[in-house]
Amino acid sequence: MNPTVHLAPMAGITDQVFRRLCFENGCDWATTEMVSAQGFLTAPPDRNAYRFLLARYADEGSLGVQIFGADPLYMAQAAERLTGLGLFDRIDINMGCPAQKVVGGQSGSALMKDPDLAARIVEQVKKSTVLPVTVKMRLGWDAEHVNAVPFARLMEQAGADGLTVHGRTRAQQYAGKADWQKIAQVKQAVRIPVIANGDIVDGPSALQALQITGCDGVAVGRGALGRPWVFAEIQAALAGRPYTPPPYSHIVDTAMRHAREMAAWKGERSALLEMRKHFTWYTFGRRGAAQVRIRINQADSFDEVEALLRSLAQNSPR
Numbered sequence: 001m002n003p004t005v006h007l008a009p010m011a012g013i014t015d016q017v018f019r020r021l022c023f024e025n026g027c028d029w030a031t032t033e034m035v036s037a038q039g040f041l042t043a044p045p046d047r048n049a050y051r052f053l054l055a056r057y058a059d060e061g062s063l064g065v066q067i068f069g070a071d072p073l074y075m076a077q078a079a080e081r082l083t084g085l086g087l088f089d090r091i092d093i094n095m096g097c098p099a100q101k102v103v104g105g106q107s108g109s110a111l112m113k114d115p116d117l118a119a120r121i122v123e124q125v126k127k128s129t130v131l132p133v134t135v136k137m138r139l140g141w142d143a144e145h146v147n148a149v150p151f152a153r154l155m156e157q158a159g160a161d162g163l164t165v166h167g168r169t170r171a172q173q174y175a176g177k178a179d180w181q182k183i184a185q186v187k188q189a190v191r192i193p194v195i196a197n198g199d200i201v202d203g204p205s206a207l208q209a210l211q212i213t214g215c216d217g218v219a220v221g222r223g224a225l226g227r228p229w230v231f232a233e234i235q236a237a238l239a240g241r242p243y244t245p246p247p248y249s250h251i252v253d254t255a256m257r258h259a260r261e262m263a264a265w266k267g268e269r270s271a272l273l274e275m276r277k278h279f280t281w282y283t284f285g286r287r288g289a290a291q292v293r294i295r296i297n298q299a300d301s302f303d304e305v306e307a308l309l310r311s312l313a314q315n316s317p318r
């Protein structure tokens with residue numbers, strides 16, 4: 001089987017607009033931003049936050065919806081309702097988020113400290129949906145509690161259909177280097193598909209991660225920020241084809257398409273604010289970008305932003 005290339009879930013980033021850009025570049029699978037099971041179940045039906053979090057374009061590729069929570073019954077009910085929407089191809093359970101507001105509620109990566117509760121969540125969610133159920137996990141809570149191998153086995157026994165393993169502990173957050181050797185140990189310990197995650201940012205790192213971990217695919221998070229074509233690069237590397245990075249004119253075209261699709265969806269005012277971070281990523285490393293970004297953050301329209309972005313065309317990358 002050919003390895004699959006996934007867009008890792010990222011809160012505030014992997015919405016339908018960004019996902020579609022990634023799919024068009026060869027991404028095989030994506031996951032929504034994380035959704036609170038309890039928040040989703042108790043929110044009024046017209047609450048914008050969930051409408052936006054759960055929106056998907058009809059022409060996207062395979063899409064998982066990611067839920068987080070610590071109560072098996074809420075998680076199961078949320079999975080059932082989300083399945084009923086008919087929008088998603090699988091349910092992904094967040095057992096990796098390190099954020100205090102998530103682990104404080106005993107969910108996200110805190111579940112790796114309570115494997116029995118994590119297993120009950122998977123069992124209940126499995127019972128409530130016909131969709132495949134996957135788990136996104138880390139290596140453990142901290143260096144003294146690296147339990148990814150027994151934890152992964154338990155998730156498999158509980159019914160998980162696949163795992164994505166971020167090769168860091170919760171204590172590491174996003175710092176240090178992802179440990180692909182430890183992901184390899186997880187892959188060897190279970191029969192379900194395992195997707196490697198952490199520090200996969202281009203063709204060579206994807207090939208190396210696959211070689212070291214023996215995994216069934218890779219998931220790219222930060223490496224896709226401002227670079228949805230990273231999927232084209234990885235697919236080329238997997239096929240042994242040469243890859244040419246896009247010229248700056250294409251980067252600006254992509255950034256502006258991203259912006260205008262966001263504006264068509266959420267209105268220009270919200271889109272201008274939400275796109276600021278993306279413009280930073282699209283121009284990352286280009287000489288003069290820092291000054292232009294200050295002016296982009298003060299811009300009142302996307303026409304103004306586009307002129308500012310194009311003004312960097314003569315500046316070479318650092």
Ligand SMILES: Cc1cc2nc3c(=O)[nH]c(=O)nc-3n(C[C@H](O)[C@H](O)[C@H](O)COP(=O)(O)O)c2cc1C
Pocket residue numbers: 008009010011012013033034066094095096097136166174197198199200219220221222223
């Ligand atoms: C801004 C941001 C938001 C994230 N949000 C989520 C999330 O909602 N759910 C999740 O499972 N992981 C989330 N992650 C973790 C990523 O999915 C991924 O595991 C991590 O960034 C490591 O992969 P990378 O080195 O390719 O970025 C987030 C990461 C970042 C940087």
